[in-house]
Amino acid sequence: MDRQVFRKIVSEYILETVPKSLIYNLDNFAIRMKKGEYWIDLSLENFYRGYCRQNASLRQQYVAEVLAPFIKDLKRESGVNHQDVKENLQRIYPIIVGPKETKGIATTTLAEDLSVAYVLDEGMRIFFIDKPTIDRLEFSLESIHQTAIDNFFRDLVKPLQLFDKNREIYGFNYGDTYDSSRLLSLILSPRQHGLSNSRRLQVMIPNRDVVLLLLRKEESDLRQAMMIGRSSFINNPYPISGKVYELHKGAVTLFQLPWDAENY
Incomplete structure (x- = not known):
């Protein structure tokens, strides 16, 4: 099934169940549900995959079960207390x-x-x-x-992933909401990833979905890594920072770039 068809199925079900709610399509295969002053975003990727795994006769029931807590919150126009x-x-x-x-x-x-x-x-x-x-x-x-x-x-701690072997770019991109959080494991427990507590580490956290660990300090490699990070910062619906940070002994500070960043 086409993703946009699935988006339409989900949106129509919500509007039928809570007629006065509003639905906004978000670019990252997600929707925003709104009722009164209350709103919540729902990523559709895992929902879509689960829907496709269901037998055709069970798909409507599956949609109702997954959306039940969202419908409840929309009707009362609030989330948790x-x-x-x-x-x-x-x-x-x-x-x-x-x-x-x-x-x-x-x-x-x-x-x-x-x-x-x-x-x-x-x-x-x-x-x-x-x-x-x-x-x-x-x-x-x-x-x-x-x-x-x-x-x-x-x-939530997960192993580092290798993104670019030649430039030694590692990081986290598991797609489960908590990728940016995994920066905390590099800050508080680097040895868990085979890294020395005393080593200075350069990282980028461009958005909620990715952390980049930059192990090579050559200017050309840093520049290319920064291009990747800044693109992820600009083009993501949940941006965090386009800057490079340094981690050292549990502290996080801005990394002083070895060139004129103003003209980069």
Whole structure:
């Protein structure tokens, strides 16, 4: 089945079930559902694959089951509340976000243009935890941060992937919402990836879907790696940063480029 046909099937089901909702098509094979002031994005890729695996007679039921929690939230025009968070602390995870995504949500600054946000993972959807929710929980932000980090290292760490053997570009691109979060494993536990704690590492985090680890420091290789990273930053719906950062002994700082970046 064509992806756009599937998008239409999903959109029509939502509009039939919640008539006063709105549907917006997003470029990265996703839709945005909106009712009143409440909205949520749904990536369709895994949904589409699951749909295609179903027998034809079960596909309508599959759509209804997957969309059920979204429909419920649209009807009540809200997502999770502080009690939902309190009862599901084991499902709070960190996500690295850029400056455009920090408004209204609870964050901890990591470096220039980089912040750690916190989400409650509800399966095919995630909810960013906002500042009022933190206040109502009567937990400190530091406590939420540590809980999210502990959950991350329990569930989400994955091996480095090789992107470019000649230029020694490694990174993370698993496509499961938490690729930007895996920067934290390079910061807090580099040995888990076979890297020395004392080694200075150059990375780019252009968007939520990719982290680039740049192991070669030759100018030509750095320039090419930066072109890849900046393209991913510009052309992604969830951009984070087009800059290069240095990781060293648990600290994250801007990397001082060995050439005039203004004219790059």
